[in-house]
Amino acid sequence: MLDVAPFIPFFLAALLGLFLRGWARAALFIAVPVLGLANLWQLGAGGSGVEFGHYAILDFNLLLFKADRLSLLFGYLFHIAALISVIYALHVRDTLQQVASMLYAGSALGAVFAGDLLTLFIFWELLALTSVFLVWARRSGRAYAAGLRYFTLHILSGLLLLAGIIFYSQTHNTLAFGEIGLDDNAYSWMIFLAFGIKCAFPFFHGWLTDAYPESTPTGTVFLSAFTTKVAVYALARTFPGTELLVYIGATMACFPIFYAVIENDLRRVLAYSLINQLGFMVVGIGIGTSLAINGAVAHAFNDVIFKGLLFMSMGAVLHVTGKINGSELGGLYKKMPKTTVLCIVGAASISAFPLFSGFVSKSMVMSAAIKNGYDGVWLILLFASAGVFHHAGIKIPYFAFFAHDAKLPAREPPVNMLIAMSIAAALCLVIGIYPQALYSLLPYSMSYTPYDVTHVLTQLQLLFFSALAFVWLNLRHLYPPELPSVNLDVDWIYRRLVPDAMRALFERLFALDNRLRSATLSGVERLVDGIASHHRAEGVMARNWLTGSMVAGVVLLLGIYLVLGWL
């Protein structure tokens, strides 16, 4: 049988998509992830360790496809995510966007099945290159600027990765994409940081909250699925059990929820909550036990689907009303009841309500944290779980669909959007009700039962009392109202601080340059004036000499000769 690497159909479809229109393109774009999933299932059925596609660049032997249980799970996930996103974007008539999104999904698959670090690097850069067009597809000034910033950071990540790979290959004489581990070597930190930028580590997360909300309603759905999850996959493969990741992850789970509470752009709220969910996965990878890694990977799987669902529902709101700020929305449940229900399913899933998908994966990471003695981290994650319910579970549906009625003209979104959201919602419920389906695909075999009395009860207590806090604060008018505003975050450093500092620096330099120039000019002028003054009328050099004084001079010269001759 012919072995086809999973990214190839996506790239071919993108190429064909340039020429096809309408139904033909729609059918092709739906067929590719479906057939791709079947192809991958076939490849995965061959057992772990399938590899093919050896090729060589210079002296390096590279490998296009290498599968194990970890990469296969991400492969399945990316096919499902691509299918849902493609259906969601079927109504889009923008060829650039359609083609870029296929290339983007293909690049993610290429990266996940890369057999060596150099192949990973190639797809790593392709991810950045193809996804930035999804930001630019909004075709607004803001999106253009945000896309440039996004692209710059991702290229930086790629360069760090390449530098790290070069040093790594020199010391290890191999390009194998396997466990690297964080040690004193510069290369391990370079690779760690390269993954960290893409994974939105604290202080490197600015690109995510900056660019994702500026993309198109459909583009953001694609963006939320792939880039960060490829980074999670890469971290799980190369740095499992790195303790630093536990603390980085706890920070990621915690700080974005504060921002999410006061953020007005609801898609930016979701971008912050995306970082919060990534935090849980990073903690799981950092703990590194089989339960923790399973939890991290399972949570990545669920997060792509429920976060996609939430981004889709907000995209539908933006598509229909043209608005996305909490301060301008409200009361949409009357006109968009189906979208409301689907959004609430996503909200319940991300909040980890029992019977919804978040519950069966988040609890694995939490259990792993407490089993391995990370008590403080566990408390932070518990706080983050309450917080995520607060901002993503309640705030998003409440301010978009309920709250005060903004009386916006609205209707249900196009039917393809509703179908895509329904598929995602169904998956959230299926995984939540029958978690064994997902568990059987996880990298490590395990026996874990999420549904026991303790677990369900404590989670319900946590969630209901978080909701009680929301109700109480709202009735007391203590809840911060949605205000049209921006909140400063790390992107302020390169959007404001550095440009301002550069401006101040250049102003000083220009002033100094001005002063130097004028000083030099006036110096030169004075010199020229001085010289000229001797040549002007009345100047020493321009004076008429008397004949008598010339004769006296000649006599003097002759006298000197006489004296010299006499000597």
Place this chain on the structure above:
Amino acid sequence: MSADKQDFFDNPDNIRKMLRVFYAICALLFAADFVIHRHTEFRWEGLPGFYPMYGFVGCVILVFAAKWMRTFLMRPEDYYDKRALTDFDCTDSGESTSLKATGKGNGGHDHA
């Protein structure tokens, strides 16, 4: 949810009823801590009412902290966009500072 009823949430009575049900569920969940024996792994976890209190207090702290963050993080909506406009404003020295208007200078000239 009965989202198909057009004005279910417009009626304050309905909201009051829903809230009453909600409070009752909260009370039941809190009471369950004293009835149901749950296995614990963390030292404070065994305290009755640990999870409800943690959820409630955590969220109140979260909201107050976030409100406090607004005092020094919040800026007007056009905070970053204004940069482009001010660039066009301060072109007094004749040097082309507007070159630094990072691509966002969408029609700032009419501002002057």
